[in-house]
Amino acid sequence: MHVLVCEDDELIASGIVAGLTAQGLTVEHVGTASKAKAMLKAAVFDVMVLDLGLPDEDGLKLLQQLRQQGFELPVLVLTARDSVTDRVDGLQAGADDYLLKPFDLRELAARLHTLLRRVAGRSVNLIEHGQLSYDPSSRITLLAGQPVDLSRREQALLQALLHNRGRVLSAEQLKDSIYGFGDELESNALNVHIHHLRSKLGKGIVETVRGLGYRLGTADGAEQP
Secondary structure, eight states, X not given: OEEEEEOSOHHHHHHHHHHHHHTTOEEEEESSHHXXXXXXXXXXXXXXXXXXXXXXXXXXXXXXXXXXXXXXXXXXXXXXXXXXXXXXXXXXXXXXXXXXXXXXXXXXXXXXXXXHHHHTTOSSSOEEETTEEEETTTTEEEETTEEOOOOHHHHHHHXXXXXXXXXOBOHHHHHHHHOOTTSOOOTTHHHHHHHHHHHHHOTTSEEEETTTEEEEOOSSSOXXX
């Protein structure tokens, strides 16, 4: 899961980034509305964590602008504004969830997984695909009932494919899901992760669509019909 955190308090932001990264998420942090807009244009994100008290623009105004511009990614509003009116305003502006400060990082991560689950139309966290099952919250991967050890990057790659069944994702879209902007990236890094995922889950798990990118295949090594 690729998360954009827009929070101007550096202490809070560093805690969020460290906590979510430790749970296997790829996280980018910005401290202003203008940087958030630039980041959303530069990369693809699965979900956004938005503080309302930004130094250059109110978070609600930013949220309204994003919705008017067609950005549909789930947005979790993270704020100290705790009145009913504030919560209603946030939801009416286009927020998908609302979490008050102070908060527990485990709850934040759980809410982000829930938002992504809703977007995918699932009622439970567990994602099943043929013989493969994957739980984004626990990061447990099973193939034919047997546990499979995946690295954090491999999990991010698998999750991106599972959340976009039937869609072709470009190499850049997959890289956005796996890497942060500050990560050093070898030219063949994506191919290496795809190779490892195929070796662990079957060569058919990632299908190459010539000239376009990649999409989710089968998880048992069999070719697609």
